[in-house]
Amino acid sequence: xxxxxxxxxxxxxxxxxxxxxECRSLDFQATTMFWYRQFPKQSLMLMxxxxxxxxxxYEQGVEKxxxxxxxxxxxxxxxxxxxxxxxxxxxYICSARQLATPPDxxxxxxxxxxxxx
Amino acid sequence: LAKTTQxxxxxxxxxxxxxxxxxxxNIATNDYxxxxxxxxxxxxxxxxxxxxxxxxNEVASLFIPADRKSSTLSLPRVSLSxxxxxxxxxxxxQGGKLIFGQGTELSVKP
Numbered sequence: 001x002x003x004x005x006x007x008x009x010x011x012x013x014x015x016x017x018x019x020x021x022e023c024r025s026l027d028f029q030a031t032t033m034f035w036y037r038q039f040p041k042q043s044l045m046l047m048x049x050x051x052x053x054x055x056x057x058y059e060q061g062v063e064k065x066x067x068x069x070x071x072x073x074x075x076x077x078x079x080x081x082x083x084x085x086x087x088x089x090x091x092y093i094c095s096a097r098q099l100a101t102p103p104d105x106x107x108x109x110x111x112x113x114x115x116x117x
Numbered sequence: 118l119a120k121t122t123q124x125x126x127x128x129x130x131x132x133x134x135x136x137x138x139x140x141x142x143n144i145a146t147n148d149y150x151x152x153x154x155x156x157x158x159x160x161x162x163x164x165x166x167x168x169x170x171x172x173x174n175e176v177a178s179l180f181i182p183a184d185r186k187s188s189t190l191s192l193p194r195v196s197l198s199x200x201x202x203x204x205x206x207x208x209x210x211q212g213g214k215l216i217f218g219q220g221t222e223l224s225v226k227p
Contacts (some may be wrong), residue, residue, distance in 0.1 A: 004160075033215060041203070044161070044217040093160045095215075103168070105150040105206075106215060111193035 001100045002028050011061035014117055020080045021112045022050035023094030030096035034106065035067075038091040050077040070094055084116045120206045126222045135192045137221050139205030142186050150181060150188045152206045155220070160203060200225045204208065 003026040013019050023033055031052045036044040048069050049057040056069035068080040079094075081088055091113055095106040122140040129135045141150070149168050151160035165172055166181045167188070172179040178191040192199060202220040 006160075036217075038139065038140060043219055046214060046216060049214055067123060094152065095160075103151075105151065105163060105166060108153070111158065112161045 002096070002105075002107040004094065004096050004107050004109040006025060006092075006112050008091055009110065010113040010115075012117065015085050016083055017081045018080055019084055019114060020078055021092055021114075023077045023079070023095075023096070023109055025075045025096040027096075028096070028098045030077075030098065032097045033071060033077040033104055034095045034097070035069060035077075036080050036093045038111075039095060047079075053081060058099070058117075061098060079113065084099045084114070086116045089116045120216075121140065121207055121218045122223045123203075123216070123218060125219060125226065128226065129195055130223050130226050133193050134224060135199075135225075137190045137192075137197050137205075137223070138187060139143055139190070140187050141205070141207045141213050143208050144185050148185075148207045150179070150185075151215070152179065152188075152190045153206065155202045155204065164203075183210055195223075195224050195225045197227065198216055199223065 005024045007022045011019055029051055033050040035047045037047050038044045046059050047062045050069045050071040052071045052074050059066045071077040091111050093111045095108045097104055097106050129220055151166040152164045154161040154164050165177050165180055166180045169181050180189045202222050204220040206215045208215045
């Protein structure tokens with residue numbers, strides 16, 4: 001099956017610093033990737049849609065200047081949390097859409113645990 | 118986007134068949150139904166996907182009635198390792214984003 005990786009798997013940073021999270025589709029090309037955030041005991045919340053070669057589309061309420069998304073190639077999207085604060089501590093998960101004869105399917109990465117001190 | 122409704126939690130015992138039903142009354146013609154499984158601190162794992170009638174793979178079966186307003190995920194002979202949260206999602210084929218609902222927390226007991 002399709003494999004999506006994320007790096008790092010966990011990160012601890014100080015308040016005010018920026019953190020970059022990578023999402024890679026390992027065995028397929030993904031023109032579209034998605035970024036989610038999940039707080040403890042809650043469901044996944046879609047943050048943004050990342051399209052290769054174009055600007056990301058952010059969901060309502062998600063600050064685009066705080067959560068910078070770059071989709072530079074068909075296998076890599078990055079999420080940068082800028083000027084992180086403790087309230088940004090969460091589990092960040094990406095997914096990549098594998099296009100196929102209908103239907104296409106989203107495959108998820110293992111997630112990145114961000115802790116901001 | 119079609120909204121889904123699932124039971125918040127279910128309990129079962131090892132070896133039993135578990136059926137989780139999801140309601141999606143506003144499903145659109147182009148929408149597919151996809152189920153994911155999520156363990157704590159892991160990303161969701163694809164289980165099964167379907168459009169209508171019945172789909173079966175090595176892990177589960179998915180039953181979709183003719184009106185497509187609901188779907189049922191069937192897990193045969195569950196084990197303790199099937200304890201997880203199961204999400205039913207409805208999304209447009211070819212590019213639609215997926216919006217997660219609450220999911221069903223399945224607890225399998227010995």
